Amino acid sequence: MIEAISLWLHETAAGKFFLTMFISMAPVAELRVGVPAGVAMGLPIPLALLAGVMGNMVPVPFVILFIRNIFKWVRRNIPGLGACIDRIEARAYRKIERHRRLRYEAWGLLLLVAIPLPGTGAWTGSLVAALLNMRVKNAVPVILIGVVIAGLIVTALTYGVTAWL
Numbered sequence: 001m002i003e004a005i006s007l008w009l010h011e012t013a014a015g016k017f018f019l020t021m022f023i024s025m026a027p028v029a030e031l032r033v034g035v036p037a038g039v040a041m042g043l044p045i046p047l048a049l050l051a052g053v054m055g056n057m058v059p060v061p062f063v064i065l066f067i068r069n070i071f072k073w074v075r076r077n078i079p080g081l082g083a084c085i086d087r088i089e090a091r092a093y094r095k096i097e098r099h100r101r102l103r104y105e106a107w108g109l110l111l112l113v114a115i116p117l118p119g120t121g122a123w124t125g126s127l128v129a130a131l132l133n134m135r136v137k138n139a140v141p142v143i144l145i146g147v148v149i150a151g152l153i154v155t156a157l158t159y160g161v162t163a164w165l
Helices: 002-011 013-025 030-041 045-057 060-077 079-100 105-114 122-131 136-164
Strands: none
Touching: 002 013, 013 030, 013 045, 030 045, 030 136, 045 136, 060 079, 060 122, 060 136, 079 122, 105 122, 105 136, 122 136
16 A cells, blocks of 8 residues: 555656645745755656645645644643744744834745745745734735745756756
């Protein structure tokens, strides 16, 4: 059974699409890793980009809605991780203050998500949106636009690298 699933994931276009989506859901990897991985598995670049964007957007509303309650639960039930949560929040608040002073919260959020560098992306953008108390209906479109821009940048870089090979 496991062999059949593995074969399906690695040998079919649907499986490669699913794997690319799944990689793009991961908090650190996001589509910065998902799109190149999809291309490396043999997905056409437009499908790899679509899978990366779709996968990267899956956790966004959940993070915005539930992250504060998750942080409270972790602090209460796993005190050893409280310091880690404090560092994550402090880092997010520093990013928030930079943009709040300019009164461009949506634009700042868009730029934070659109620049495909470590520490940026949909997960960080969702955390910032939650800490800004942005409504899901206002934050998700901004994050989606940022994810698409980041995806286009990563795709252009991936295409450039694969064209040289």
